[in-house]
Amino acid sequence: MRLRNKPMIGSKSGHFTDYLYRSRTDRWIMAALLIIMSLFWIVPILAAVDRALVFNGWRNFQDVIFGDIGGITIWRTYWNSFVIAFMHAGLVVGVSSLAGYGFAKFDFRGKEVMYYVTLVFLAVPATSILVPLFYITRELGLRDTFLGVALPEAALTLPFGVLLMRNFAETIPNAFIEAASIDRASHFRIYKDVFLPMSRPALLSLGTLSVMWSLQDFLFPSLLFTEREKTTAAQAVLRFKEYLGATPDDIGRYNASLVLLAVPALVVVIWGLRFITRGLAAGGIKE
């Protein structure tokens, strides 16, 4: 690659420094590749929007928004999804922050073994625990309850949460904990008054990711909900299809519902993107 002299960031010429020292051709090739990659994500969504507008145009969207499909409104599915998502996020954030604090700031026998066992569960696929989960939730009377879905979701997200929170907690200098300890704070007060407020970026990031992942979960609601009123937005993709036929009208409505069902997760991501990037990056640098 050729090395080129370029003005620095903030220079009066307005150019920025390309720290990879790429040539003009390199930059064009890279931009083209990025555009092609983004098409893979954008084209299916555009196709759904296009098909939703083929027959009846925007009326398909109005029908989905103001009507119901097979006895359930899209608003009800949003509500169900968000209730589960916030329960899930609350569980994950609460337990991960406690675990992260404990793993990072306390020494106890078997600490590292426990930590690595926790991380091993990152590799466990949800499908492998479906059958036992089915029976466990039945025995506990959690079938057809929001908590019954939020709990197993949280169990699968927790290893990541613990990893993130421990990494973040280790960047918080021990002096803060020690200062509070000398100031006569109990362990719980230190956790509540010092650790939690200082972990805000990581907690927001973990919370946002947890909400997003739960909104996208199709498997657990499908397995554990039998009542129609409990249908979540992700699950509704399939359930709506059962009620809508192959007529042009229904195909339009179905595609409109597909686009609308993707909206909550998109809104959460767009709103929470700054927290996600800030929180994940925060664990990487020790100050």
Add this chain to the structure above:
Amino acid sequence: MATVALDNVTKIYTGDTPSVANVSLTIGNGEFLALLGPSGCGKSTLLRMIAGLETVTSGELIINDRPVSGVHPRDRNIAMVFQNYALYPHMTIRENMEYPLKLQKVEKKSRNLKVEEVASLLEIREELDRKPDSLSGGQRQRVAMGRALVREPAVFLMDEPLSNLDARLRIQMRTEIVVLQRKLGITTVYVTHDQVEAMTMADRIVVINKGRVQQIGPPTEIYGWPANLFVAGFMGSPPMNFLQPEQSSRGVRMNGRKTAAPGHPDSRHVVVGIRPEDIHLGQADPDELSLHGTVAAVETLGAETLCHIATDVTVLTVEAGEVIPAAPGRNMLVVRMPGYRVDLQDKPVRLRADRNAVRFFDAESGRAMHLDSEDQFGPDMKGGLGLRRFKQVNDDRDGASLDGRPTGRQPQEKGNSK
């Protein structure tokens, strides 16, 4: 206010090598004691043990006659200022300062009054509603002290609190801390690797190396009468010049002149130490030490000049406890002289040093000879500053300053463990 006593305090993390070994000392009521030593010498570990942030492997820690080795930090009635200040970034300065009082369940009105009072004392009242990240280094330092002061602790611990400040601010804060400490009279233990801080601030200095106390004493004594080669080399910038006397069976001699009374068994086992400021230009009187050489380099510092003088005398360096002669042709004496003396560059010079300013060390043990026997010094050595006092202190012949026992000089000291 309180006294703090350490009795044979030892800290071992792993293996057999102690990070802090058998430290015994007593800190008097209202005393300002500095723990001084190079990085990794164990001074911060010692402070953290006093704070309760590290456990004590063996020995006993006593605050106000109460053994506290197993007591939680919150129950020791101490306050600590950390190197990075440890101000809670999400709280305002007011919240930071009142946090310890809040934990003590002091009611809001009293909390406010106390915070305002301490903030006025430290001149940070205007900053009370700001967050720590909007303050300068000096202001943060004051807030950290304020947070410690609101609790009215019995003992004030400071772990290199000025090391994050720039040079000018450090000098200013140094004075402020000393004035405040004198005003409040709180027993203070101050950790630093900066000898200037220790010299200017402390009532007494504890010099530590490799976890062991090397010497305890007032700054003038530590500087003037170092107990061993480590202290002599560590204190002072530039450090003391170490010279090898001539091989002679007739006592310690330099350039054919006796530098001390005969009696020492073998001059090969003696290291002669002279501070750079104790060597002067000029012809030596018969009772003075005489040296000569050529000025190889001149460093001008404004008010004074450091001359590096190539000499025939063998100059020694002390590294990792070993006395090593300089390579041939690299025998450089450092001399500090007043004024701006670039004119001396490359000039041959004659040097003289008062015998009272010369210190002698055993090359094997590194121990200062004035600690062992008065007889080994010439008559003119006996009247030297501090020597008599030192002899009194060490009359127990155990070399108190070397093994970490208190020198017993401070009137407020009690519990001189023996």
